[in-house]
Amino acid sequence: MIYKGLLILSWIYIIFGLIGIFRFNNMYVRLLTSSKIDTVATITILIALIVKSGINDLSLRLLLIMIFIMITNPVNNHIICRSAYLNGIRIKGEIDK
Amino acid sequence: MFLIITMILLIIAMFVTIIRMIIGPTVWDRLLALNLISAKTILLLAIYGVYRNNILLLDISISYGIIGFIGIMLLSMFIQRGGRLK
């Protein structure tokens, strides 16, 4: 019963992440919006799957995937944003596009 | 039932993200779309593994995560140096 509620919450996150990709016209805001909302959706779905499958070897493996995603997904976003920053793109110049 | 709806929603979300990848004005938009698709692939495999109650699919999910991480890291380091290989 709990996992159904968590899955419904994650649908809301995924749909708003998709809206956030197409709604803004500044590149940094798109980076902020979509990737962050998507990380929250990922964590929510994995918690729901752990609650559904109970305590066995399946849920231990899912916990491992969750720790892996919580470490590597911020690194991906950080390095995409850093390569845009070091290439000299500033906030004001991008808004007009 | 709820798992099937979640999987269909994830596939639709991946197709919508591909549109962003095609029309994206800058390179970093395309990298962002690649990042989103890679995260959603991990999720799709994990949900399918729980739905089938098969533990081997979760291993494939972990290895897809590693491949996506290394790919995005190398591509963005390559762009950061201005496209030179050195």
Added chain:
Amino acid sequence: MKLIKENYKLFILLYIFWIILTMNFDFTNLVTGLIISIITTIGSNGILYDEHGFKVKGPKLLSMVKFIPRLMFEIYMSSFSYIIRIIKKDCDPVFVDVKLNTNNLLIITIISNAITLTPGTITINTDKNKLIVLSIDDPEKKGKDLAEEIIEKYEKIFK
């Protein structure tokens, strides 16, 4: 054998990881994991460990246990406020300088990872203990308040 005695923490960690990943309690599987863990521990001498012990000083275990529920709470709270922001379409990004008090490299890494994990802020670049954070501009809050807020939230736990 002397190397194993010095690096026993790394060896135990590798062996636990092997058992979780394979989930198979046969005799041959356990022996194979033991041999591969010993080879990896000997080969990786000098990367994590030195003659003097650990190269980086980690935080205490109790503070990590206190840190993770706080992090989950912050993630969900700021994600709700971000959804309202998407509906109203008022986003105005700004760069903020945050100066931390600590010099420990591992704690700086953990804090910047946590900043990136919460919706609405991304760490862009670091220079010693000064972070450049991309954040969303609030009309009421100036950038200074956000820096103090981050220090208040995360750094106090690691004291």
